[in-house]
Amino acid sequence: MRVAVLGCGTMGGVHARSYAKLKDVELVGVCDVEEDEAVRLANACGTTAYSRFEDMLDEGRPDVVSICLPTSLHCMYTVMAAEAGVHVICEKPVSSTAKEAEMMDVICRANQVQLLIAHVGRFFPAYTDVARQIKAGVIGKPGVVHARRIGPHPGLMKNWYNKEWDSGGVIMDLMIHDIDYMRSLLGEVRSVYAQRRTFPHLDYAWVTLRFEQGAIANLEGMWGYPGPFQTSMEFAGDRGVIHANSEVAKSVMIHRAVGSAERISTTGADPSREHTPIVLRKSPEFETAYDRELSHFIQCIQSGSQPEVTFQDACMASRVARAALESAHSGLPVNMLGFEEKGGLIG
Amino acid sequence: MKRLRIGMISFAHSHAFSYYRELAAIENAEVVAIADENRERVQSLLEHGHLSYYDDYRDMLKLPEIDAVIICSENVNHASMVMDSARAGKHVLCEKPLGVAMDEMKIMIEICSKYGVQLMTAFPCRYLPAVVETKKALERGDIGQVVAVKGYNRGTAPEGWFVESSLSGGGAILDHTVHIADLLRWLFKREPLAVYAEQGHLFHDLEVEDSGMVHIEFDQGMIAFIDTSWSRNRKFPFWGDLKLDIIGTEGVIHMDAFAQKNEVYSDLEDKARWSYWGERMNYYMLQDFVDALVAEKGVPVTGEDGLLATTIALAAYESIQRESKVTMEKENEHGVLYGQ
Numbered sequence: 191m192r193v194a195v196l197g198c199g200t201m202g203g204v205h206a207r208s209y210a211k212l213k214d215v216e217l218v219g220v221c222d223v224e225e226d227e228a229v230r231l232a233n234a235c236g237t238t239a240y241s242r243f244e245d246m247l248d249e250g251r252p253d254v255v256s257i258c259l260p261t262s263l264h265c266m267y268t269v270m271a272a273e274a275g276v277h278v279i280c281e282k283p284v285s286s287t288a289k290e291a292e293m294m295d296v297i298c299r300a301n302q303v304q305l306l307i308a309h310v311g312r313f314f315p316a317y318t319d320v321a322r323q324i325k326a327g328v329i330g331k332p333g334v335v336h337a338r339r340i341g342p343h344p345g346l347m348k349n350w351y352n353k354e355w356d357s358g359g360v361i362m363d364l365m366i367h368d369i370d371y372m373r374s375l376l377g378e379v380r381s382v383y384a385q386r387r388t389f390p391h392l393d394y395a396w397v398t399l400r401f402e403q404g405a406i407a408n409l410e411g412m413w414g415y416p417g418p419f420q421t422s423m424e425f426a427g428d429r430g431v432i433h434a435n436s437e438v439a440k441s442v443m444i445h446r447a448v449g450s451a452e453r454i455s456t457t458g459a460d461p462s463r464e465h466t467p468i469v470l471r472k473s474p475e476f477e478t479a480y481d482r483e484l485s486h487f488i489q490c491i492q493s494g495s496q497p498e499v500t501f502q503d504a505c506m507a508s509r510v511a512r513a514a515l516e517s518a519h520s521g522l523p524v525n526m527l528g529f530e531e532k533g534g535l536i537g
Numbered sequence: 538m539k540r541l542r543i544g545m546i547s548f549a550h551s552h553a554f555s556y557y558r559e560l561a562a563i564e565n566a567e568v569v570a571i572a573d574e575n576r577e578r579v580q581s582l583l584e585h586g587h588l589s590y591y592d593d594y595r596d597m598l599k600l601p602e603i604d605a606v607i608i609c610s611e612n613v614n615h616a617s618m619v620m621d622s623a624r625a626g627k628h629v630l631c632e633k634p635l636g637v638a639m640d641e642m643k644i645m646i647e648i649c650s651k652y653g654v655q656l657m658t659a660f661p662c663r664y665l666p667a668v669v670e671t672k673k674a675l676e677r678g679d680i681g682q683v684v685a686v687k688g689y690n691r692g693t694a695p696e697g698w699f700v701e702s703s704l705s706g707g708g709a710i711l712d713h714t715v716h717i718a719d720l721l722r723w724l725f726k727r728e729p730l731a732v733y734a735e736q737g738h739l740f741h742d743l744e745v746e747d748s749g750m751v752h753i754e755f756d757q758g759m760i761a762f763i764d765t766s767w768s769r770n771r772k773f774p775f776w777g778d779l780k781l782d783i784i785g786t787e788g789v790i791h792m793d794a795f796a797q798k799n800e801v802y803s804d805l806e807d808k809a810r811w812s813y814w815g816e817r818m819n820y821y822m823l824q825d826f827v828d829a830l831v832a833e834k835g836v837p838v839t840g841e842d843g844l845l846a847t848t849i850a851l852a853a854y855e856s857i858q859r860e861s862k863v864t865m866e867k868e869n870e871h872g873v874l875y876g877q
Contacts, residue, residue: 329770331739333737333739333740333748333766333768334737334739334748334750334764334766334768336764383733383735383752385685385752385754385760385762387684387685387758387760387784389684389786392684392784392786394684394685394784396685396687396762398735398750398752398762400735404737404739405737405739406735406737406739406748406750408687408750408762408764410687410782412784415789416788416789417789426691426740426766426768426769426770427740427770428739428740428741428770429770430770430772430773431768431769431770431773521731521754521862522861522862523733523860523861523862
């Protein structure tokens with residue numbers, strides 16, 4: 191399978207590094223309008239750098255392209271790839287508007303290429319473990335649920351995150367992982383109530399989802415958390431409780447004495463080598479969630495089978511996120527029945 | 538030193554037993570009498586011999602040697618007991634929720650004021666070391682302006698009168714909204730403007746709701762959330778929790794009041810257990826109540842505090858019934874003021 195990556199930012203880097211590791215996959219190129227970024231990533235992954243998508247399609251002849259661009263560009267480039275006969279793995283959220291998502295779907299079908307949306311949240315092993323146990327009935331019927339996803343503000347690194355129209359803020363860009371995950375376990379959402387507070391360096395929101403099957407879930411998202419990125423969740427059912435917390439799962443913790451960096455340089459060790467920070471806490475993995483997700487997607491493209499997270503799932507998650515944005519804006523609950531698209535994100 | 542002489546009215550709420558035990562360690566107080574129509578319930582306490590027992594609390598109220606009473610009855614009986622106690626000239630510490638409806642709570646406060654007795658609502662959470670420490674951090678301005686607070690006060694489903702609405706006045710929402718509602722008012726000095734709530738009958742087969750999510754808009758742009766659910770199952774290692782995640786413009790405070798615990802795994806017990814070794818809030822609350830009365834100063838947690846915390850729970854029920862957000866009505870009568 192020949193694979194290419196469009197966009198060499200954070201997610202482009204993740205996809206490219208994943209493909210470089212995967213067997214049966216040849217990374218034929220990475221592309222970014224910023225040529226420096228493309229060159230840097232190409233060198234790191236042993237592939238060719240491009241600054242024009244058309245060139246990468248013509249010369250690289252990929253079977254599949256990963257689209258790792260800002261959300262507002264997902265539709266345009268998916269269409270371009272589809273019309274070139276290339277299957278598409280597109281980052282989440284699927285698109286800026288429901289209409290764009292529909293267009294992506296229609297054009298990919300028309301060109302007989304597959305379209306998969308990279309909702310990686312379901313592929314984290316802690317999350318698959320919880321899902322497996324809940325489906326096995328270990329806690330009975332889930333009733334009250336919490337999820338948290340908090341970390342530094344990505345707008346400090348890349349400005350498009352700071353624009354509500356482009357990113358949809360913390361709800362559409364970050365919390366959407368938990369929206370999708372909860373749908374996978376609790377079913378369809380009946381109503382949404384959201385509250386949100388934003389400042390230039392802080393985007394904090396909680397969204398309460400009432401599910402058709404009766405459960406209530408409160409999802410919390412934060413950009414601008416003054417600590418390490420972390421996730422946690424809890425499901426309380428009528429037969430038990432299951433709790434997951436990424437902070438507690440950090441199986442390796444390294445504390446270095448201050449001043450050991452100086453010691454290394456006086457003994458002549460290579461100062462250009464990246465040193466371990468003073469405190470390092472990590473949950474190490476041989477295979478990352480992105481590795482699992484992308485190898486699953488590649489397999490689905492090869493076999494034509496339906497992926498674990500479908501295009502429909504991606505659209506539904508985005509729809510719930512848009513309802514949450516409206517609720518946060520109006521201060522009122524939103525009923526999903528008859529929730530109409532107004533053609534885009536609420537600014 | 539003057540000793541405060543206390544009569545306890547009703548042990549329907551099990552906290553009464555804890556209060557009784559803690560009072561034994563409080564030097565400037567003593568329990569002299571117990572009134573409970575259910576003698577069997579308090580029999581073990583009477584065996585010590587030095588306590589007077591009354592079947593009818595109104596007889597106990599006639600005793601001139603009682604200075605104050607502690608009321609731990611079923612929720613719906615708080616009002617009549619508080620008012621009778623006030624008329625008898627006894628100061629009152631009343632279990633939460635103060636009452637089950639706005640009107641009765643207003644009258645309770647009015648009557649206590651009229652008869653010149655102090656009315657304190659039992660909000661022991663103010664006396665948890667983690668809560669006191671959090672208050673100091675907020676006063677220092679450690680996290681800047683507070684914009685959001687997510688609170689958890691989960692518990693285990695109770696039994697008996699607690700789950701009969703004619704005696705309790707409600708379920709998990711009434712039971713578990715008020716502690717955090719009081720902390721939100723006390724820690725942040727803000728008043729609620731609007732409430733939206735969801736409830737559920739999700740864990741047990743009960744007449745009352747066993748789960749709730751209460752969303753509050755406070756003044757000055759602060760939002761708050763409380764999970765009030767009786768969602769801790771039988772094999773959960775602890776009764777519940779009291780947690781606040783406080784989001785400020787310049788930082789975050791994570792407070793888990795019962796985190797000071799050890800984990801116990803015993804073949805002699807039927808489940809794993811968390812053993813809380815932190816300081817006991819009931820003791821410090823009772824000491825503060827007693828000290829205030831002995832020094833003839835105002836009690837630290839008033840009837841108004843009890844009323845205002847309960848209004849948030851009542852607004853939650855209103856929101857659930859209307860299936861929409863409810864705006865709080867500002868009250869200026871009966872000495873109940875917002876924005877203090």
